[in-house]
Amino acid sequence: MIPDGSVLAMSGQEPVGDKKLEVGSLRFEKILPEKRWRLAFSGMMERRKGDAQSPEQVSFSADYESLNKVFDYRECISGINERISEKITTEHLEQFGRALGRLTIGTKEYVLDGHGERDHSWGVRDWTAPKMWIWLTCQFSEKSALNVTKLVMDAGEVDAGFIHLDSKNVPLMKVDIDTSWDANREPKGLEMKLKDNEGNVHEVSADVMRKAVVPFASRDGTSLSLMHENLARYEMGSRVGRNCRIPDQSALNSLLALYSVELVFVAKGRFIYMQTC
Numbered sequence: 639m640i641p642d643g644s645v646l647a648m649s650g651q652e653p654v655g656d657k658k659l660e661v662g663s664l665r666f667e668k669i670l671p672e673k674r675w676r677l678a679f680s681g682m683m684e685r686r687k688g689d690a691q692s693p694e695q696v697s698f699s700a701d702y703e704s705l706n707k708v709f710d711y712r713e714c715i716s717g718i719n720e721r722i723s724e725k726i727t728t729e730h731l732e733q734f735g736r737a738l739g740r741l742t743i744g745t746k747e748y749v750l751d752g753h754g755e756r757d758h759s760w761g762v763r764d765w766t767a768p769k770m771w772i773w774l775t776c777q778f779s780e781k782s783a784l785n786v787t788k789l790v791m792d793a794g795e796v797d798a799g800f801i802h803l804d805s806k807n808v809p810l811m812k813v814d815i816d817t818s819w820d821a822n823r824e825p826k827g828l829e830m831k832l833k834d835n836e837g838n839v840h841e842v843s844a845d846v847m848r849k850a851v852v853p854f855a856s857r858d859g860t861s862l863s864l865m866h867e868n869l870a871r872y873e874m875g876s877r878v879g880r881n882c883r884i885p886d887q888s889a890l891n892s893l894l895a896l897y898s899v900e901l902v903f904v905a906k907g908r909f910i911y912m913q914t915c
Contacts, residue, residue, distance in 0.1 A: 639850055640743065642687070643848065644686060644687035645685070645686045645687070645867070646683045646684070646686075646694060646696060646743065648681070648682070648683040648684060662681065663679050663680050663681035664678075664679045665678045665679070672704065672708050673703065673704050674703050674704075675701075675702045675756065676702070677698070677700045677701075677702060677737075677739075678700075679696065679698050680696075680697035681695075681696065682694065682696070686850075695742075695743075695744060696741075697741075697742045698740065698741040698742070698750070700738065700739025700740075700750050701737065702735050702737045702754070702756065703736055704734070704756070705734055705736060705780050705781075706733060706734055706735075707733075708731050709731065709733065709785065709807045709809075710729075710730075711731070711732070711787070711798050711799075712729075713800070713807075713809045714798035714799065714800075714809045715796060715798050718794070719794075719796045721793070722789070722791050722794050723789060723791075724761070725767040725791070726759075726763055726767065726768065726789060727759040727760060727761050728760050728761035729760040729761070730757065730758070730759050731757060732785045732799075733757070734753060734755045734777050734783045734785070734802070735753065735754065735755075735756065736751075736752070736780065737750055737754050738750060738751055753779075755777065755785065757775075767791065768789055768790060768791055769790045769791060770788070770789075771787075771788070771790070772786065772788040772789075772813075772815055774786040774830075776842070776874070781802075781803075781804075782874075783801075783802040784799065784800065784801040784802065784832065784842070785800050786810065786813055786815075786830070786832065787799050797810065797811065797812055797813040798813075799813065799832075800834075801834055801840055808834045808835065808836055808838075809835045810833065810834050810835075811834065811835050812833035813831075813832055814831040814832075815830045816828065816829045824849065825846060825866065826846045827844055827845045827870070828843065828844050829841075829842075829843050830842040830843070840874060841875070842872065842873070842874045843872070843874075844873075845871050846869070847868075847869045849866055849867065849868040849869070850866070850868075851866055851867075
């Protein structure tokens with residue numbers, strides 16, 4: 639989403655090797671393992687605003703530097719929870735950081751300077767396997783951030799993630815999320831209680847400010863998912879920011895939610911909700 643309310647999007651896939659991470663005009667370059675990356679893109683994207691669609695030349699280049707130690711979900715998940723999660727991922731890492739760079743859309747140029755999250759998963763993912771899936775990340779500052787996963791499968795529920803305070807990642811053990819909906823059954827906000835492995839409970843709230851809907855079909859073509867990308871305002875205690883994302887996806891007759899939230903201290907982020915029709 640860009641300032642005028644329109645949305646830029648593109649998609650594609652192709653095999654990648656172990657040495658290079660490039661898909662079409664999108665390139666990820668590892669500068670320093672677990673610390674620095676460079677991202678770059680130059681090509682055409684589809685611009686959408688309301689019912690209007692048009693092609694747009696887009697390019698960006700950004701340097702990303704991590705701000706915390708890589709968090710391995712195995713710090714939260716083991717045994718039966720690993721087996722419950724295996725249709726989604728066999729391994730999962732998370733790390734938040736800061737990105738600096740420039741974005742050019744047509745003739746307009748924007749400065750990129752903010753926080754975000756990088757993650758890496760292994761395994762073949764079945765997007766329609768969960769009944770509900772929430773994935774959420776927030777960065778309030780360079781010293782305060784959180785990451786949340788709540789996965790609901792036929793075999794049970796898995797809660798995972800971390801909260802980063804006082805220069806350390808503290809694993810989350812229990813996640814309670816109450817999502818509020820508008821008249822169109824699209825998410826308009828959430829209230830969370832996050833219990834970490836030190837016994838602390840952290841309360842987080844979010845209110846959606848803007849949203850965009852992106853459709854995509856499953857690999858076998860039997861279902862269609864709708865991703866709701868939302869700009870939201872987040873609060874945790876005295877910390878205030880504007881959000882990130884939440885995907886939410888339902889498999890046929892079951893509701894699947896996937897939330898992601900990237901939070902900057904008094905800045906913008908995403909709240910994504912994906913639903914399969």
